[in-house]
Amino acid sequence: MSGDATPIPELIGRKRDGGELSGDELRGLLDRYLADLMDDAQMAALLMAGVIRGFTRDEAIVLTEAFIASGERVDLAGLRGPTVDKHSTGGVGDTTTFVVAPLLAAAGCQVAKLSGRGLGHTGGTIDKLEAIPGVRTDLTIDEVRAQVERVGLAVASATADLVPADKRLYALRDVTATVPSPALIAASVMSKKIAGGASTIMLDVKAGDGAFSPRVEDAVALAELCVGIGTAHGRRTAALVTDMSQPLGDAVGNALEVAAAIEVLQGAGSMRLRDVSLALAAGTLELLGRGGDEALEEVTALLDGGAALERFGDLVVAQGGDRRVIEAPRDVLPVAPVIRDWAPASGIVHAIACRRIGEIAGMLGAGRQRAADVIDPAVGLEIHVRVGDVVAADGRCAGRPAVRIHAADEASADHAAEALAQAVVTGSAAADIVPLVHRRIGFDDLP
Ligand code: URA
Numbered sequence: 478m479s480g481d482a483t484p485i486p487e488l489i490g491r492k493r494d495g496g497e498l499s500g501d502e503l504r505g506l507l508d509r510y511l512a513d514l515m516d517d518a519q520m521a522a523l524l525m526a527g528v529i530r531g532f533t534r535d536e537a538i539v540l541t542e543a544f545i546a547s548g549e550r551v552d553l554a555g556l557r558g559p560t561v562d563k564h565s566t567g568g569v570g571d572t573t574t575f576v577v578a579p580l581l582a583a584a585g586c587q588v589a590k591l592s593g594r595g596l597g598h599t600g601g602t603i604d605k606l607e608a609i610p611g612v613r614t615d616l617t618i619d620e621v622r623a624q625v626e627r628v629g630l631a632v633a634s635a636t637a638d639l640v641p642a643d644k645r646l647y648a649l650r651d652v653t654a655t656v657p658s659p660a661l662i663a664a665s666v667m668s669k670k671i672a673g674g675a676s677t678i679m680l681d682v683k684a685g686d687g688a689f690s691p692r693v694e695d696a697v698a699l700a701e702l703c704v705g706i707g708t709a710h711g712r713r714t715a716a717l718v719t720d721m722s723q724p725l726g727d728a729v730g731n732a733l734e735v736a737a738a739i740e741v742l743q744g745a746g747s748m749r750l751r752d753v754s755l756a757l758a759a760g761t762l763e764l765l766g767r768g769g770d771e772a773l774e775e776v777t778a779l780l781d782g783g784a785a786l787e788r789f790g791d792l793v794v795a796q797g798g799d800r801r802v803i804e805a806p807r808d809v810l811p812v813a814p815v816i817r818d819w820a821p822a823s824g825i826v827h828a829i830a831c832r833r834i835g836e837i838a839g840m841l842g843a844g845r846q847r848a849a850d851v852i853d854p855a856v857g858l859e860i861h862v863r864v865g866d867v868v869a870a871d872g873r874c875a876g877r878p879a880v881r882i883h884a885a886d887e888a889s890a891d892h893a894a895e896a897l898a899q900a901v902v903t904g905s906a907a908a909d910i911v912p913l914v915h916r917r918i919g920f921d922d923l924p
Pocket of ligand 1: 567662665
């Protein structure tokens with residue numbers, strides 16, 4: 478444990494007043510928190526002070542190191558292919574991991590992915606994976622390594638062994654509105670990536686209303702911070718800054734997002750989810766020196782040929798689930814008791830308030846309002862419209878209902894329908910279309 482014993486309220490007060498904490502002071506606070514010598518209330522106050530006042534780059538680096546040092550590391554040395562990991566800074570309908578991880582495994586990479594649960598209005602890979610009945614995510618370090626060796630990929634939660642500091646802080650940040658700090662996000666993401674042991678790290682940093690960094694320039698700064706931390710740890714690291722001004726895929730909610738990812742793996746489904754997933758997978762191969770255009774062609778062929786779908790099936794089986802999910806997801810995944818179609822006024826879709834959509838899915842039970850809440854894997858929204866699409870007078874878009882609400886009861890469905898009326902905006906003028914990939918960071922310095 479670090480030797481710093483400055484009274485905790487004094488350090489919180491310094492951060493509240495815009496000051497900087499030294500490495501020893503920050504490490505001391507984290508040590509005391511993990512040893513239960515600092516309350517959740519005090520840690521939440523410190524985090525809120527940092528969210529409002531800002532943590533410095535040095536504080537971000539110290540936090541990352543301290544998070545890594547709080548647990549063990551996965552040693553992936555000796556595996557037969559290049560070891561890779563990817564991570565998103567959090568989005569809505571953002572289920573790229575279930576496409577990218579199997580794609581990279583199919584491309585001969587060893588994918589060891591440490592993921593988180595839902596955070597704020599955003600979904601979490603671990604909650605989504607656990608929506609598949611029987612799937613385990615609390616793998617030990619030995620299990621992660623053995624599974625990657627056997628089937629080429631593993632998706633596990635930050636456990637008691639791995640980055641326990643992030644595990645505790647993540648849960649606290651989720652319910653105290655203290656997520657949107659570049660330093661906290663960078664420390665959380667990069668500690669998991671570095672402890673996870675992969676030598677190549679691909680980051681998907683989101684920008685837009687549904688992201689923790691709504692402005693593109695802030696997302697670029699976050700991407701540069703994360704890439705800098707990864708590179709300083711000797712990992713090949715790059716990032717794409719991608720659009721989160723509307724939900725990425727066709728679904729928001731845990732089981733629904735698994736089904737949406739499987740549709741993409743089957744060669745159908747959301748083009749936006751497909752395109753971002755292919756860009757991330759190709760970017761990872763590019764980091765490994767496997768070309769630019771060739772990499773995109775390679776991963777597209779693996780997706781369209783069904784190889785990635787098979788690898789996703791391998792992942793599900795290895796972690797205790799039923800392989801039939803890749804052929805008939807809706808037969809295996811939990812289904813909500815109330816399913817109701819909803820549509821905005823007919824016209825061209827101008828905006829789909831992304832954060833609000835995440836919050837509506839959360840209100841339906843797909844996310845947590847308090848740390849101890851149990852999520853409902855079946856509930857959420859299917860969203861079959863994108864900005865620029867036309868909703869017809871019958872409420873359909875290209876033959877499908879604009880939105881389908883999956884709820885635990887009629888009252889929750891009513892509530893969601895009311896909230897959707899404010900979130901999905903249509904009009905008669907043409908809509909502004911935002912690019913899917915804003916920026917590529919960290920590719921220019923590749924050898
Ligand atoms: N993803 C993480 O793992 N941590 C964050 O803080 C945000 C997104």
